[in-house]
Amino acid sequence: MGRTPRTAPTTTTSRADPSLPYVVARLDRVLRRAIETAVNEFGLSVTQYTLLSVLASQPDLSSAQLARRAYVSPQSMNETLLNLEKEELLKRTPDPNHGRILRTRLTPKGRRLVERCDKKVAQIEAAMTAGMTKERQDLLRSMVMQAVRNLGGGFPERNP
């Protein structure tokens, strides 16, 4: 017959089992907040730092490419780039082969700044993974990357 489950009815008001999307969003907010306060000391926003970080590892991308990578419109990315160019953190030079395209890369000043931010962010990462072995950290990262792939996390890349 209808046996009443002794161990709480699976949901409703119980905080027993927060969903995975919920905890991921929660972690991102806390993490983003920590990074924000860190990079703000260098006069950067998180989106600016993220962009500079991408450029540090992948130079000579066009504005349109960067926009697709960040899932924003080309206009938004352009404005962000203009601000950073104004502060001489990056430079855009016309591609000699493809006339209209502007290739973006960090200035030495920008590279130094991103390195200092990376130090700060590395400290945050260390605090975040406190008490985890290196193997667990690697496991966590690989599982998160697997989740990204499962959701079709590829970039909408194109030609240039």
Place this chain on the structure above:
Amino acid sequence: MGRTPRTAPTTTTSRADPSLPYVVARLDRVLRRAIETAVNEFGLSVTQYTLLSVLASQPDLSSAQLARRAYVSPQSMNETLLNLEKEELLKRTPDPNHGRILRTRLTPKGRRLVERCDKKVAQIEAAMTAGMTKERQDLLRSMVMQAVRNLGGGFPERNP
């Protein structure tokens, strides 16, 4: 001993080792995007859905409490609440004990809507964890929650 599982270039690009903050942010963006397109079909934004979701599990919170939980100003939260109240998804009634405070809870309409959204989000979660055993999913969740705690993920709660 240390068996290095030379898993070949796991990445399509030549990226060496993306940092944990980077992949977490990446997952959140992809996940948020998926949830966004899902709940938009019900006329909701992600922040609206998140708020309704919180109210589903924790009714009778005040606007100020909800604002602190979401790390936004009381004014912003108030505006969000007004819109949802206008669509009769939630109702706010003055607290009989503490005169000024408005207790917020979902209407039946709001409860039904959040349940339908939850179904969609559960499907997204299932897709995200495809290929993982239940144990791995629990492990992932517990590690993410651990990271949140390590970064001081508590809410700035107060009295009412």
Place this chain on the structure above:
DNA sequence: CCAATTTCAGAGTAACTGATATCG
């Protein structure tokens, strides 16, 4: 009078869409 909550008003940021010019 003070502290907390709610709310009205104005401002700023960051993203968007639309339209335009250039280049291959």
Place this chain on the structure above:
DNA sequence: CCGATATCAGTTACTCTGAAATTG
């Protein structure tokens, strides 16, 4: 002429700060 890039312009969405009213 077409496709892609970059850019100028207007707009929307969201959150913030400031100030005021209410209540315990």
